Amino acid sequence: MTFTPPEHIPKQPVFDLLALTGSSKGSPSPPSLRDAPYQCPVNRGSLAIALALRHIGLSGRKEVLVPAYHCGAMIEPILAEGGIPIFYRIRADTTVDLEDMARRRTPATRVVLVPHFFGFLQPLQAVRAWCDAHDLILIEDCAHAFFGETEGCPVGTQGDYAIGSTWKFFPLNEGGCLVSFRHPLNTIKTRAPSLSEELKAVVNTLEYASTYGRLGSFNALFKNIFHLKDWLVQRLRSEPPSLAPPHKSGDAPTPEDFVPAPFHSGFDPKRTTLSGSLWARWVTEKSSLSFIVEKRRENYQTLLEASVNLPGCHPLFPHLPEGIVPHVFPLVMDQPLAVFGKLKFAGVPIIRFGEFLWDKMEKGTCPISEDYSRRIFQFPCHQSLQKHELNWMIQVLSAVLTGSGSLPSHPDQHAP
Template sequence: MGNSTVSNLDDNASAAAAPVPAWPPAQLPTSPVLSLASFGHASAPAVPSILDAPERRYVTSGRVAIALALRQAGVQPGDAVLVPAYHCASMVEPVIWAGATPVFYRIKADTAVDLDDVAGKLDGRCKLLMATNYFGFPQDLPALRAFCDAHGLQLLEDCAHAFLGSVGGRPLGSWGDYAIASSMKFFPLYEGGCLVSARHPLATVQLQSAGAGFEIKSMLNTLESGWGYGRMPVLRALSWAPLQLKAVLWRLLKARRRADAAPLAPGSSDGGFSFDPRWLDKRSSLMSRLMLRLVSRRRMGALRRRHYQQLQNALGQLPGCQPLFAQLPDGVYPWVFPLKVEQPQALFRTLKSRGVPVVRFGEFLWPGVDASVCANSVTLSRQVLQLPCHQELRASELAWMIAQVRSAVEASAA
């Protein structure tokens, strides 16, 4: 769900409480940014996605979608929810909000769900299994579906890392009772997530607009994030005067807002990890919903695979480094390129100081989740660094990032 940018690998506290170093700005976009090329169609087959589900609701973040899924699944105070031990805080906080107890289960070294460990944790309280398709690589979803059916569990398919793809001829998101995704990780959006179901109606999930301020902020931030990395310069020049007026009006609006007023946008859009229930009934912005319809999935899928393979070819044989996944199977459309490294702390600091947009998923595990709970989760949280491979990376940006990583790794090995 969230992306960690902090650096203390030995701290097992929540990321929300950890200090964030003042790293220089990233020299290329960590997530997709809007450009004219976003709407182009690559010469590739149609790409299945979580949006192929018949029931869909567009919300402001993946964590909100998790909370709504728990509510739809009938999770009540006193119930237990099975959560992977490799996680970020924004996956766990909706469970706490629902009044349920998170029961952390083991994953294997390749991030696969350890079903033997899950089976050993089942009791009368367990109502739902949350399974994450890490970094865009799907779990064995037919096996998970069969396991849940055999044990009377509902399955929540966490596609926050895996918006695109299919398993067994069915799109991701169709194997779970419910599935969630974080569209911000795949589309050039300021905010956005979705809750879908191929098995249950979502008629009781009623959403409303978050207001004009939210709609305007979502549109402008989507545009400005692209302008900040040199995209659409002509549009930026034409928008100069309106943006100056916007800045003045925004300052006036902030000055008049009460200190306890609800924020104009969810904290998830600005990198926060906390769960705010005030966004449970809020619909994703019109700008975000338009982008989901207009941005080319074919181009997204083709370029993500191409960029991932370039990173794997360039970095996979560096000393002290290995790709988390040995191969990129057909039909997998990765969120990021996860690289397992032997000296992660020093490399992370070096790359961040150079403006390389490296992140770490699950760097801060929930308090109490340590090697005795799942040694693999601790190892992955400490040793796996993620580099962007999204579709909006320019060839020059990708080449620069590869050069920086190679230089940093070779310097540390010297």
């Protein structure tokens, strides 16, 4: 039986009116994937990878160079499109190890996939030139980097294709995009979501918002509606009532009771040609980009300053350069196993990109990736975090890492 404690603060952006009318609406928009002249909205970033591979056509040369530091959502679409993932090394700063990549190229290599890990754009001019020299297609994986620029290159402009994961940056529960600054995408045929898929997109967003009390005076009403909906769904599927946490009779659950839910990448090949919902498109279009950018940078900076003096960890990126819009705050832990359950149990949302590396990747392919897979935890720094939520997360991190004092109470009790 799995027991995943509730997350006391939201892991991803939450819908509220501020998201659409954000205070910096007048400021100039930063570079983003929205600037690409060729756009194909889809349901998820992993589906955008699959669509790009389909557009390229992997007949004959089927090998796709992918980083040894990866998640299932990057590998599954390659396999689904008949590709063969070949893993290359990354450097400690997460940039491509181009010498290693060159060693792994064979006559069957066709595509190179390069992510901008955690939103920190890596310079791609050298990789671009190498791809041109060897007739390779470059997919810029911008799942963590919807915005930004580095060394004068706006996000997405170096790849033949760029893929994005809109739900990581906008208050949505789904949404991705395949875009290109270089090739028209109009030969890609997608199907529009059905009415029930459209409705689901709206309902899921509102349900997540009501969980975190972001619907103002409508919150109580929506909470009741969603309770009723869950009850009905359970009855219709004749599911047993939700599982109580497993613990010794009479005792309160402890961090040792924490059993992570089974991993699921979210990739569903049946949805490859499913176009993005109208709701996702509307929210992406109406959101204030400068609000998202400024808030994420501000929250990252707060987490950076708070983590400097914490024992047992160090930030992967101790400096936030101009032009970078982080997806998350990645922290390298000295003793990941000792703190993971405690943080989760306290209700802190932790994202573990690359926690499960592809099991067919040979051990020792990239020691840095294997180390990061175990030791890097990512904490949210998105625009919807409220000040008291951010402070609460910092207090829990500090209490767990220093081992001192009791854990702070639920963040709602610190709300202004």
